[in-house]
Amino acid sequence: MSNTESRVARVSMAAIQEPVRTELDAVFGELGQIVRADFPLVDEVNQHLLRIKGKMFRPTLVLLSAQTTGQIGKRELTLGAIVELIHVATLVHDDSVDHSPLRRGQPTVNARFSHEIAVIMGDYLYSRAIEELVRLDSLEPLRIMSxxxxxxxxxxxxxxxxxxxxxxxxxxxxxxxxxKTASLMAGSCEVGALAGGDEYRDALERYGSCLGSAFQIADDLLDYTATESVTGKPTGQDLREHKITLPLIAALPQMDPTERQRVEDLMTDLTPATDDINAIIRIVEARGGIAAAHERAEEFAMQAETELDAVPAGRARDALRDCITYSIERRR
Amino acid sequence: MSNTESRVARVSMAAIQEPVRTELDAVFGELGQIVRADFPLVDEVNQHLLRIKGKMFRPTLVLLSAQTTGQIGKRELTLGAIVELIHVATLVHDDSVDHSPLRRGQPTVNARFSHEIAVIMGDYLYSRAIEELVRLDSLEPLRIMSxxxxxxxxxxxxxxxxxxxxxxxxxxxxxxxxxKTASLMAGSCEVGALAGGDEYRDALERYGSCLGSAFQIADDLLDYTATESVTGKPTGQDLREHKITLPLIAALPQMDPTERQRVEDLMTDLTPATDDINAIIRIVEARGGIAAAHERAEEFAMQAETELDAVPAGRARDALRDCITYSIERRR
Structure with missing residues (x-):
């Protein structure tokens, strides 16, 4: 078990969202309003997407950043809905090009409808997000989000x-x-911080950027560390798809020629065997790749903490701090 | 041979573009600047797309609308590049979801690179267009284009x-x-007309809308009327793909039950035979579908003409008039 996973303190997303719970519900309502279309098929896909609602992490960052630096108004609710819309648009296209069948346990748009509809719907959601940004009648959020x-x-x-x-x-x-990850989290914090003018905008942008990088490294680590309920072994899905992430990059220079050859063989094997994947995971761990990636995530986390020192203290800032812990300690 | 095709007068795109030739070259240069990326793969796809440059019809509409109502400045050149960028983004996604191998005689992005890269590049081009719109520092063009x-x-x-x-x-x-067609042409005219303030904006928007509808009906008609060089017969590609367009819609109520049944059979046949397609084309023609579609295109064309009466006369307006003839008389 790794350092990070053995920590006792764990933070739930629900606890983080406590200071902005009411506003977050309003954001979800706003989201439903924005995507509503008078074209039946578009509406049907939207209803499907609203059902597979995620944790709303990015709108949470908008609202907490706004609350830390100023006040949450109607505009911040719309911005919260917009960042989630952009996030969902990218997921719809990602799932489509990756031919993923499931997302959050539900059929993806490409699986439930078609690949064609997924590409069009991603475009639809993204262009709706831009339309709503334009309706806010202010260039600054547009500059950030574009x-x-x-x-x-x-x-x-x-x-x-x-x-x-x-x-x-x-x-x-x-x-x-x-x-792919930090930019949208940074942008979410930055548009939220506009509620307080320009004063804390850069600090919160940098906070969001470090948070996002820590979040993604932790996510990539799960592929090497999180155990499946059935097999009790890590999934190694990234390795199976030949996706190179930090644990492997960090371990590679420490490997001996035989180990390195095994990695190279796996990367050219179109359908790698589970045993081979598990062997590589063990090598990566033995050669310090997992520890090194944890360390890098911690560095980003510490940098995010430092950025928060510059913004006004309070319940919202505490919640932003908890976001850091949440990002590097979550299991899924 | 149909009415429209038998007309003698034909207008070339090059002749239409004569009053804005220099500016159009500048738009193409600007387009190259905008898509330039410091990421090699993005740059490679962009170079490929720039090589398969089309007729630049939409930037032409921006420039001519600007010249009719005011003056072409730096801003109009950028707007010209932006509308072409949006057009290309939609083509890249269209080709990808349709699995089209060729566009303008060149391999499509999905064929030359991959389906995945085509989806991402469409998103890239579209988001670059929005970024450039935001850089113009004015909400009005953003409102129109979003x-x-x-x-x-x-x-x-x-x-x-x-x-x-x-x-x-x-x-x-x-x-x-x-x-799918008229909205972008209307938007091109409308953003161009902003060069002259608000006075002619609505008239040119309506002109562009009618022009675009006439253009698309004429395009759909080609499927029934334009003869392939090899077979000497219409391609009937839309019928092959079960795409219902105006000639068929207009002919359907005039068909007898047997003819109608043949159409229905074709629409459920996954791989229709060329003979069957040609038979339907003959039925559609005999039942007045082609004539009716020509007539509807002419109505849109006349409405476009009427809208032009309201804008200042001159060389640019003459060219906009020629765009109407071009749209309904072109062969490809």
């Missing part, structure tokens, strides 16, 4: 090439996780 | 359900062509 959405697409592209053992470095990995 | 891009996605969705003979009416068809 930059973020473009970075999300670059992140997707970085992921496409994240399969070459020899050329994909830790730097590339950190750019990738910034683009 | 509305249009959302309507484009609704149009895609309308197309998904445009396969049911019994329920897909002429009204549905006209809504579909407005969403």
């Amino acid at each position: 930059r973020v959405t473009n970075e999300l697409t670059v992140g997707e592209m970085r992921e496409v090439v994240a399969h070459d053992l020899l050329s994909f470095t830790q730097d590339d990995y950190e750019q990738l996780i910034h683009s | 509305r249009v891009t959302n309507e484009l996605t609704v149009g895609e969705m309308r197309e998904v359900v445009a396969h049911d003979l019994l329920s897909f009416t002429q009204d549905d068809y006209e809504q579909l062509i407005h969403s």
